[in-house]
Amino acid sequence: MKLASPLKSTLENYGFIFPAVLIFSIFYIYPFIQIFHLSFFEWDGIVPFKDAIPVGWSNFKEISFQDSSWWQAVRNAGFITVVALTLQNILAFLLALACDREIRMKNFYCLIFFIPVVLSEIVVGMTARFLISGLEGADVVNRMLGSLGLSHLAHHWLSDPHTALTTVALVHCWKGFGWGFLIFLAGLQTIPRELYEAARVDGASAWETLRKITIPLMMPVIGLVAILTVLGTMQIFALIIGLVGGEFAGHTSVPVLRILASMQGSSRFGYACAQGITFGMILIAVSFFQYRLSRRAKA
Amino acid sequence: MIAALAAGCGEMPAGTGGSATSAGQKIIVWHWMTDRQDALQELAKRYEAKTGVKIVFELYAPSDAYSQKVRAAAQARALPDIFGILGEKRDFAAFIKAGCVANLTRAMEADNHAWEDLLLKKAVAINEFKAGNPYGVEPGIYGVPIDFMTIEMLYNKDLFKELGLDPDRPPATFREFIEMAGALKAKNMPGLVSGWAEDWMIECLALNYAFNIMGEDKVLATMRGDVPYTDPDWIKVFSLFSEMRESGVLAEGVVTMVNKTAEQLFANGKAVFAFNGSWCVNVYQGMNPTLDYAVMLPPEASDKNPMSIWGNASSFMVNARSKNKEEAVTFLQWLTRRDQQAYLAQRTSNLPVNIECLGNISPILAQFADDVELATHPNLWGVSEFPLVTETLGRGIQSIVIGEKTPEQAAAEVQKVKERESLKKRK
Secondary structure, three states: OOOHHHHHHHHHHHHHHHHHHHHHHHHHHHHHHHHHHHOOEEOOOOOOHHHOEEOOOHHHHHHHHOOHHHHHHHHHHHHHHHHHHHHHHHHHHHHHHHHHOOOOOHHHHHHHHHHHHHOOHHHHHHHHHHHHOOOOOOOHHHHHHHHOOOHHHOOOOOOOOOOHHHHHHHHHHHHHHHHHHHHHHHHHOOOOHHHHHHHHHOOOOHHHHHHHHHHHHHHHHHHHHHHHHHHHHHOOOHHHHHHHOOOHHHOOOOHHHHHHHHHHHOOOHHHHHHHHHHHHHHHHHHHHHHHHHHHHHHO | OHHHHHHHOOOOOOOOOOOOOOOOOEEEEEEOOHHHHHHHHHHHHHHHHHHOOEEEEEEOOOHHHHHHHHHHHHHOOOOOOEEOOOOOHHHHHHHHHOOOEOOOHHHHHHHHHHHHHHEOHHHHHHOEEOOOOOOOOOOEEOOEEEEEEEEEEEEEHHHHHHOOOOOOOOOOEHHHHHHHHHHHHHOOOOOEEOOOOOHHHHHHHHHHHHHHHHHHHHHHHHHHOOOOOOOHHHHHHHHHHHHHHHHOOEOOOHHHOOHHHHHHHHHOOOOOEEEEEOOHHHHHHHHOOOOOEEEEOOOEOOOOOOOOEEEEEEEEEEEOOOOOHHHHHHHHHHHOOHHHHHHHHHHHOOEEOEHHHHHHOOHHHHHHHHOHHHEEOHHHOOOOOOHHHHHHHHHHHHHHHOOOOOHHHHHHHHHHHHHHHHHHHHO
């Protein structure tokens, strides 16, 4: 009986996790293996897979050495990510700091800041387009500039190749800062208040308190938010479709749009899978680098 | 992920046809045409009342999602009895080679071509593979067109009057069109709107002008690789877009405009010209029933060759593995007869494919129908361009329109991709 009991317990435990493992295997592991497998074939997604043409590493070679559109898309996504990592996260952190204090209507502000997050990307994109565009919409940005006496800065923000990507990045920051805000606020609330009290007694200024208490203790949270920002931003695409209708001669092209173009525009499923694998590898490498960086900063 | 899920689907036993039916009693039809769904369902009711056969129209929109669904179903052998194929001729050919599409030639040619002769020739040709086609498909007719569309230019007659122009005399030449820019600027009116954020619409106008400037033979020779895109005639085509940009005849942001936005602008009188398909008749009717507009051919840039326009048919294919194949063909024959076609045209404002109905359509639709003879389409050419070349062509023209590249630079880039793809194919 004594021997049977641990076995039974082990089986019970495995029984509990079995459904989750099964679902994970079917919907994540198996498709991933299939994607990897498909990336070595030239296949249009229509003829039976047995008729697909094996091409070895040529899809990956084409991506690496010939597909300049792909790397332009990666650079564009990288630019939006850098803007999000800096502007969006600094804004989120500052607002979280403000809401961490005992201020009136704190919960109301939290709610307001989180609203953009729950909106659909397409809706945000189309609404922003309506607000920004002169011909189709309200031309709000140019009107504001005009009322501030800066009408010489008025511009076709979305249809100028020099400003389209930056406009996309700024709208993305507005849409996404709520996530960072919420996580930062939760992190700030775990910092013992006694530390702030002690600092105040010792005569530390607000800047010193932020630099020597808040930021060091928030490093794990900052690292987490940074990784989530990179993963979320690099996969941006619906917002771009809503804002500028697509790739805009490559100026607002991003990896997911390139993958979709390979699948639907060119019917190159194998190539699209190779792009997906390459993109996944880039994301893993960037996340790993960030993880190491945040660990070093924490140390 | 989608690709993997599509690939990962297990196969259903052949011949299920996707519809668990008692033979001949229920036909499943998949389509993507949101604007036709109500009319098709009404016709399905009429067919059931007449024959006892139930027709179920299943709508899957938007078209991108539909396209993926059909491909995944082809892999899983779970296609319905009747379905539509979105994409290019090579995709159509791939479905046929995968054994998913029935050859309808015998039915079309029965009784001395009775069914075939009832339909617009161009609409039938869209679904036909001729002997020696480059896809290696057995010659035949593989689809049944249910309506036809052409893509042309439209102009707002009221805005023409405001500009002091004759609303019955649109610009006939490219020069006249460009010269209108002065009048447009003076009245601060946006000129041409179109969904040029989508590569295919910009490519469509470019190919119209390519046919006009160099003729069909030379365009097709380019696609076969016998003429480079850097040829002076192609540079002329690219230069037209440069001229349009410089003159100011294009509306602001046309390159980032999706077609729905362009339709809203034109319907609300915020643009003088639109480049749009005949489906717009229904769209404008919904957006602004009082809109006074007319159809015109894209203004000719050359008098050497006729102007061409794009024309394509929305078609249904019969699943070659369906148990209800014969009943499906019978239903499609009924659907393309005069009464049903007249009803579809009246309800959806699309061009009917039954030639007997063409004399009985709305005046604005009739203007589109008048130019059907000038219609052409990549699906009719028997030769296809590499997708990456097409994409680079669209992008290159977008770059010209935003003033980023010269026609020569854009042409050189297209040719570079063409040579790379040709080399890859030869390997």
